[in-house]
Amino acid sequence: MNIDDIAKLIGVSNATVSRAINNSGYVKEETRRKIFEVIEKHQYVPNAVARSLSTRDTLSIGVIIPDIENEFFSSIISGISEVAEQNHYNIHFLGSNETLGIEHAFLDTVQGQRLSGVIITPISEVDPITKARLIHLEKSGIPVVLVDRDIDDAIFEGVFVDNIAGAYDGVNELIKAGHRKIAIIKGPETSKPGKERLIGYKKALEEANIDLSCEYMVPGNFKIMHSYKGTEVLLNLSDPPTAIFACSNMTTLGCLKYLTEKKIKLGKDISLIGFDDIEILKLIDYKISVIDRDAKQQGREAMRLMLERLKNKGEKKHTRFNVPYQVILRGSERLDR
Amino acid sequence: MNIDDIAKLIGVSNATVSRAINNSGYVKEETRRKIFEVIEKHQYVPNAVARSLSTRDTLSIGVIIPDIENEFFSSIISGISEVAEQNHYNIHFLGSNETLGIEHAFLDTVQGQRLSGVIITPISEVDPITKARLIHLEKSGIPVVLVDRDIDDAIFEGVFVDNIAGAYDGVNELIKAGHRKIAIIKGPETSKPGKERLIGYKKALEEANIDLSCEYMVPGNFKIMHSYKGTEVLLNLSDPPTAIFACSNMTTLGCLKYLTEKKIKLGKDISLIGFDDIEILKLIDYKISVIDRDAKQQGREAMRLMLERLKNKGEKKHTRFNVPYQVILRGSERLDR
DNA sequence: CTGAAAGCGCTTACAG
DNA sequence: CTGAAAGCGCTTACAG
Numbered sequence A, B: 001m002n003i004d005d006i007a008k009l010i011g012v013s014n015a016t017v018s019r020a021i022n023n024s025g026y027v028k029e030e031t032r033r034k035i036f037e038v039i040e041k042h043q044y045v046p047n048a049v050a051r052s053l054s055t056r057d058t059l060s061i062g063v064i065i066p067d068i069e070n071e072f073f074s075s076i077i078s079g080i081s082e083v084a085e086q087n088h089y090n091i092h093f094l095g096s097n098e099t100l101g102i103e104h105a106f107l108d109t110v111q112g113q114r115l116s117g118v119i120i121t122p123i124s125e126v127d128p129i130t131k132a133r134l135i136h137l138e139k140s141g142i143p144v145v146l147v148d149r150d151i152d153d154a155i156f157e158g159v160f161v162d163n164i165a166g167a168y169d170g171v172n173e174l175i176k177a178g179h180r181k182i183a184i185i186k187g188p189e190t191s192k193p194g195k196e197r198l199i200g201y202k203k204a205l206e207e208a209n210i211d212l213s214c215e216y217m218v219p220g221n222f223k224i225m226h227s228y229k230g231t232e233v234l235l236n237l238s239d240p241p242t243a244i245f246a247c248s249n250m251t252t253l254g255c256l257k258y259l260t261e262k263k264i265k266l267g268k269d270i271s272l273i274g275f276d277d278i279e280i281l282k283l284i285d286y287k288i289s290v291i292d293r294d295a296k297q298q299g300r301e302a303m304r305l306m307l308e309r310l311k312n313k314g315e316k317k318h319t320r321f322n323v324p325y326q327v328i329l330r331g332s333e334r335l336d337r
Numbered sequence C, D: 001c002t003g004a005a006a007g008c009g010c011t012t013a014c015a016g
Helices: A003-010 A014-022 A029-042 A048-055 A071-086 A100-112 A128-139 A163-176 A192-207 A224-235 A249-261 A279-283 A295-311 B003-010 B014-022 B029-042 B048-055 B071-086 B100-112 B128-139 B163-176 B192-207 B224-235 B249-261 B279-283 B295-311
Strands: A060-065 A090-095 A117-120 A144-147 A157-161 A182-185 A243-246 A271-275 A289-293 A320-323 A325-328 B060-065 B090-095 B117-120 B144-147 B157-161 B182-185 B243-246 B271-275 B289-293 B320-323 B325-328
Touching: A003 A014, A003 A029, A014 A029, A048 B048, A060 A071, A060 A100, A071 A090, A071 A295, A071 B090, A090 A100, A090 B071, A100 A117, A100 A128, A117 A128, A117 A295, A128 A144, A144 A295, A157 A163, A157 A295, A163 A182, A163 A192, A163 A243, A163 A271, A163 A289, A163 A325, A182 A192, A182 A224, A182 A249, A224 A243, A224 A249, A243 A249, A249 A271, A249 B279, A279 B249, A279 B279, A289 A295, A295 A320, B003 B014, B003 B029, B014 B029, B060 B071, B060 B100, B071 B090, B071 B295, B090 B100, B100 B117, B100 B128, B117 B128, B117 B295, B128 B144, B144 B295, B157 B163, B157 B295, B163 B182, B163 B192, B163 B243, B163 B271, B163 B289, B163 B325, B182 B192, B182 B224, B182 B249, B224 B243, B224 B249, B243 B249, B249 B271, B289 B295, B295 B320
Parallel strands: A060 A090, A060 A117, A090 B090, A117 A144, A144 A157, A157 A320, A182 A243, A243 A271, A271 A289, B060 B090, B060 B117, B117 B144, B144 B157, B157 B320, B182 B243, B243 B271, B271 B289
Antiparallel strands: A289 A325, B289 B325
């Protein structure tokens, strides 16, 4: 059942049916009524693939996110979807699972499907293939909007957070609470959040005249198990830290897992501040201090930026901005003595 | 840049380029080499929209899930994606946000986009519009696979869990622990899990000769706040229950939120068993007993069922089965006296 | 207010 | 091994 079948059934041309469906151009009221009657009766739904080919517009946005099981990203998606829906855009969600190969393949999918735009949290800031494909997308008229993570040289639009200031403020709270031996479980330094949160950490220590110690800066990749091991390394140092700055929600969880297993008491044996809040822990009033921001809002803003681009036929205004963050102190930054 | 441009650049016909790209039919080795050279050089990616229109196959599966911020569903999606990727299918993820209107619109999208199939956790078992659209999809040759929730009359294939047995076993553990005053925070009775878990609960009580009390059966909709309020109602009864069966992970969380706020101690003042585990609570060793199953595996199985249907050109074998569940006791089902 | 016709960018039997 | 041509199901200037 296609548009020609519908047209034949009524005795008009497919052009007329098309006009009625799309509410474009004139159609006699009676004809229009008949058309919708037949459509209704046969439950005809126009073929969007054909429509897209003809109009050269898919009205769909690709969303590429590294980890769908991370609540931060599900909130982002949720925000994007909300705004997309209101504006009658479909979203094609693609989870890269923090794997570059998958990310590359998805970028090809975006190109192949001729999606209207792509919103992406790229895994790495320096991966040349992702960068090249994103540039190529823009060249082919498919706007790119970044969320939270960046690409080399800041050439794309995007919605971020001030990681440096956030980390700085957070670590400062640890210092204010009397800590001098402050460790960091880092994020990947090939990502904007990983890189910048480390900068904020260093800046806070330096201003407080605390010497930086390599031993106190352990690598991480925003994954629970990696952070678990990082915590283990830290706490087995001959001179262990008294406080830890965990660079993401997953990092915080890995850290908590280790502390829990070893029965090391938060706020008593060790202090902790994390980046990004953890909803479930709030519900059960498990108190960890965090630097937080509204991820859903960040998703909404990203989609709005995309709509802006789309409205201006892809013209880039180079809009890049941060959503606000806040430091939420719940006590885990202190030691009760 | 389209296939004709590529063809012209080399001096062959578009048919030849198409054959080379799709590795179908013969193409002289030298011609093939030249073609890929040019494709590489211009970063040409074939237009999948045109291809789909021509082949009448999108190689994409629609996935409609009610709540992306629920870890149960993100695991399902994760399992579906894994198997889809291995088999070179794209997935179009659509979050209905437990809203029927959105679900209906998405089903139209699936139809309109002529997706190859749809995997859905329908919000309600009895919604006539969803049911009609699913039937229509099957009629148009788009296979439907259900995950976890069902549609009236069990007319579709799907992957579920034995909710009755699971709930029965779980509640039995409460009874074994000495409880007689056992409440349930229900799921929507218009959904298979909601309905069946209630049946399992009743069955366990009846077999133990415990009278069913209406007061002990409070409604719920698998949402945190609803369950929070349900818990409040239960604990303010003149004769409150000593144990609660929470019908989903979100239900458990709402319950925990209330208990936490009121400083009611789990395993001391009240017992609890929930349906579906909560990953983060495991990490911090917050002990709640649950009936659990492997959601990711359930997603994988659903996608495999879909592949099976697709391979048999949509022929329905009426495969419906359950993934196994297990009861995990961590102490919250008992009262320490 | 309506229709004929070209075009969107592919694929694929068919003929050679 | 390759090309001409029809077709997938729409949209949209153009003409009337």
